[in-house]
Amino acid sequence: NVLERDAAGLAADIFAEISANSDAAFGELADDFGKRFASVVDDKREVRMSGLDNGAISLSDAGGTIRSLETLSGGTRECFVFAARLALARRAAEDAAVLVLDEPFLTLDDARRRRAVTMLKRFWEDTKWQIVVLTKDHELAQLVADTFKTVGVVENRLRVGS
Numbered sequence: 001n002v003l004e005r006d007a008a009g010l011a012a013d014i015f016a017e018i019s020a021n022s023d024a025a026f027g028e029l030a031d032d033f034g035k036r037f038a039s040v041v042d043d044k045r046e047v048r049m050s051g052l053d054n055g056a057i058s059l060s061d062a063g064g065t066i067r068s069l070e071t072l073s074g075g076t077r078e079c080f081v082f083a084a085r086l087a088l089a090r091r092a093a094e095d096a097a098v099l100v101l102d103e104p105f106l107t108l109d110d111a112r113r114r115r116a117v118t119m120l121k122r123f124w125e126d127t128k129w130q131i132v133v134l135t136k137d138h139e140l141a142q143l144v145a146d147t148f149k150t151v152g153v154v155e156n157r158l159r160v161g162s
Contacts, residue, residue, distance in 0.1 A: 026050060029087070034059070036083035039122075040115045041076065074107040082116055086123050099123075100132045105140060113140065117147045124151070 026049040034047035046060040057069040105113045145153050
């Protein structure tokens with residue numbers, strides 16, 4: 001019984017340490033996500049995380065009220081998810097890589113779209129990753145080309161049919 005009790009105590013200590021480390025890791029991720037998100041919404045927002053699923057993420061809305069990610073507008077959710085993806089991509093690969101975005105920023109207004117593309121350029125400046133943006137939106141294609149023109153954007157327009 002003493003051995004079993006000692007083993008249970010050791011297991012409890014291990015799980016407590018794992019929990020404390022995950023809380024710290026999620027806190028660090030929340031800070032990183034929040035900084036990137038703030039650059040798109042042009043406003044400092046608080047981000048809280050206990051996991052990576054939508055129900056485990058909450059952030060302050062424009063009025064300062066903490067709300068679940070699921071209850072925010074589509075544009076705000078899209079901004080946050082974009083910021084989170086860039087933060088996770090940056091952490092996942094240390095060496096040069098490729099980032100592919102398919103029809104990004106569909107629900108963003110023009111101001112947030114410009115800030116998101118600017119954040120994408122800063123991501124490129126930090127990482128030098130190759131970035132591929134796939135879109136049928138001519139205005140977005142032009143915005144990306146204009147934003148990245150000083151770094152030598154290559155634009156390819158694909159035509160389907162004759």
